[in-house]
Amino acid sequence: MNQLEQNKAIVLRFNQEFIEKGDLQAFEALVAPDFINHTAANLGLPGGREGVRDFIVNVLHAAMTDIKVDIHEQIAEGDTVVTRKTISGTQTGDMMGRPGKGQLTQLHIIDIVKIKNGQYSDHWAQRSVE
Template sequence: MEANKAIVKRFNKEVIEQGNVESFKELMDPAFINHSAPAGANNGPAGMINTFNNVLRPAMPDMKVIIYSQVAEGDLVTTRKAIVGTQTGTLLGIPPSGKQLTIDVIDIVRIKDGKYFEHWGVNTLPAVLASLK
């Protein structure tokens, strides 16, 4: 279980925070399913990397991930975290505000053979977007 937690920590640091596509390819199972993808969005690996590298990163180039806690049981890892950054770019159609944004997240990841296989999560992005309008 500690190894699975380490995989999730690595994904958060290297993929979400740093935008490392090679780490993404290494850590993502080709059959990955994001059960929390918005309706109509790609719920596979391409949709996941798109969210980080084409939606969030351009809006918050200084993006960081703060992991508050993790709990592992079997092949599941639950993480309570925040994605923080300064909105210096357009975020889902909302022009740059210069504000420090905090998106709180709780997610559950199923690890299979050392890779992300499934994801479920909730986040405060809708509330953050509403605060910018």
């Protein structure tokens, strides 16, 4: 597997193991200690690794059940992976100002992730919710 494929596999593992399953061991293995989430301020979260962990655990998993991540496409160049994906699940709790009513909720996301030494080092995202 070449470096671009390895970087894409790291992003895929993050999505499957941490976002879908909430596996904190995967998070610890895949996110660098000096990770910067450049989009965190838009959500009122800290910009370090704690902010992304807390969003997935305390916002996403607290508000949604049966979370599924569908990767629509990934593009890798150098140390950067761009992923277009949808996170979906049944929203049972309040999330990002939307009350939970047991309905299907989908987050459409384009992520840009920089990988250094096999870990997420930087992240930017554009998302919409329906």
